[in-house]
Amino acid sequence: MAVEALPLLEAEAKKRQGTRNDLKPNISTQMSESKESREYAAELAGKVAVSYVSAAKKLAKDDPETFKAVKAGKKTLTQAKRDIKEKKREAKRQQNREKIAARDFVVWQLATTCPCC
Secondary structure (H helix, E strand, O other), X not given: OHHHHHHHHHHHHHHHOOOOHHHOOOOOOOOOOOOOHHHHHHHHHOOOOHHHHHHHHXXXXXXXXXXXXXXXXOOOHHHHHHXXXXXXXXXXXXXXXXXXXXXXXXXXXXXXXXXOO
């Protein structure tokens, strides 16, 4: 996968950072100054969109288990992204349920302890 080549390409780019390439006659012909590491990784992987390389890198960092499933071909990158998004949404829904339950409890407490009722 392109993600596996990305750290090597990023390390090469980091080495070149801050050097004056315009003075050296033997500039690497494979890498031009205008491309980013993820663009080279996409080229190495074949016809892969650069956005997929970035998404795969993020997936590998955020959810290694799901990344392994994508790498093994059990899921597509799009499916994995949807699953992660749905997990985040469900976690947010659960937080909201807890907030509502806490609010309802406070309202119930106030209603049952009100001296005027």
